[in-house]
Amino acid sequence: MIFEELDSKMRRIEKAQDNLIPKNCFLCARLDGRGFSRFTEDNFEKPYDFRFYRYMTETLTHLMSCGFNILIGYTQSDEISLLFHPADDTYNHKTRKLLSVLAGEASGFFSIRSGTPVSFDCRLIPLPDEQSVKDYFAWRQEDLHRNSLDSYCYYAMIKDGMSRTDAAEILSGKKPDYKIKLLSEEYGIKYDSLPDWQKSGCIIYHKTETYNGTNKKTGEPVIYTRRELERNEQLPTGEAFGNYILSFLKEN
Numbered sequence: 001m002i003f004e005e006l007d008s009k010m011r012r013i014e015k016a017q018d019n020l021i022p023k024n025c026f027l028c029a030r031l032d033g034r035g036f037s038r039f040t041e042d043n044f045e046k047p048y049d050f051r052f053y054r055y056m057t058e059t060l061t062h063l064m065s066c067g068f069n070i071l072i073g074y075t076q077s078d079e080i081s082l083l084f085h086p087a088d089d090t091y092n093h094k095t096r097k098l099l100s101v102l103a104g105e106a107s108g109f110f111s112i113r114s115g116t117p118v119s120f121d122c123r124l125i126p127l128p129d130e131q132s133v134k135d136y137f138a139w140r141q142e143d144l145h146r147n148s149l150d151s152y153c154y155y156a157m158i159k160d161g162m163s164r165t166d167a168a169e170i171l172s173g174k175k176p177d178y179k180i181k182l183l184s185e186e187y188g189i190k191y192d193s194l195p196d197w198q199k200s201g202c203i204i205y206h207k208t209e210t211y212n213g214t215n216k217k218t219g220e221p222v223i224y225t226r227r228e229l230e231r232n233e234q235l236p237t238g239e240a241f242g243n244y245i246l247s248f249l250k251e252n
């Protein structure tokens with residue numbers, strides 16, 4: 001078979017699996033560490049470790065600077081959510097390119113930072129409207145709230161010598177108020193006083209800063225702007241968090 005015939009036959013077969021994200025939606029990607037329960041077990045403080053969190057925020061910063069136009073990124077636990085800028089059209093939003101490049105960039109970056117080969121999976125979520133954008137981020141933040149309270153209770157009991165089965169059984173079906181009281185009265189941990197990043201996560205966003213400078217050729221004073229990454233680790237919660245996320249869509 002001559003090359004041109006083979007090339008066109010094989011490309012047709014390959015392209016049959018190519019999907020595109022629809023244009024009329026807000027595109028979100030979520031990356032999640034693969035097998036991180038096991039990976040974190042031996043390498044990091046339980047339930048939360050600032051070094052692990054730093055690797056996650058650095059990986060998020062990397063994802064926001066690696067060639068896509070990302071409006072905001074949110075990280076909690078071992079996951080990262082990226083909200084694409086409505087104007088982004090990288091790779092024509094071909095799913096296989098977005099999925100593989102984002103997962104590859106996150107896996108490579110985190111592995112180098114942590115010194116251990118790890119990987120992230122990635123999914124794409126086409127959100128149909130602004131309300132779904134609000135709901136999506138409120139959902140991921142609420143997931144953290146629940147997990148952080150559970151994890152603090154669970155590991156306080158384990159560190160106190162309780163078996164994993166007993167600790168899980170005590171927490172099963174209990175309301176948040178019970179868990180907050182248990183932490184405070186039995187273990188002296190005030191849930192409200194724990195660091196915000198452990199309970200609400202972190203948002204990274206672009207900010208345009210204005211600077212005064214000098215034109216090197218003419219010596220004239222000039223004002224210039226630069227797009228920089230900022231982080232917010234004191235996030236609002238619930239409905240207010242959803243509205244905070246929407247404010248970025250309205251600004252841009």
Ligand SMILES: Nc1nc2c(ncn2[C@@H]2O[C@H](COP(=O)(O)OP(=O)(O)O)[C@@H](O)[C@H]2O)c(=O)[nH]1
Pocket residue numbers: 032033034035036037038040041044045046047048049050052053077078151
């Ligand atoms: N030790 C430690 N573990 C963490 C930290 N942040 C997230 N994790 C763990 O990462 C895991 C994330 O959950 P999940 O994605 O469902 O588990 P996976 O499927 O094994 O990756 C949980 O077991 C968390 O306890 C941290 O700061 N320290």
Ligand SMILES: [Mg+2]
Pocket residue numbers: 032033034035036037078
């Ligand atoms: Mg995971």
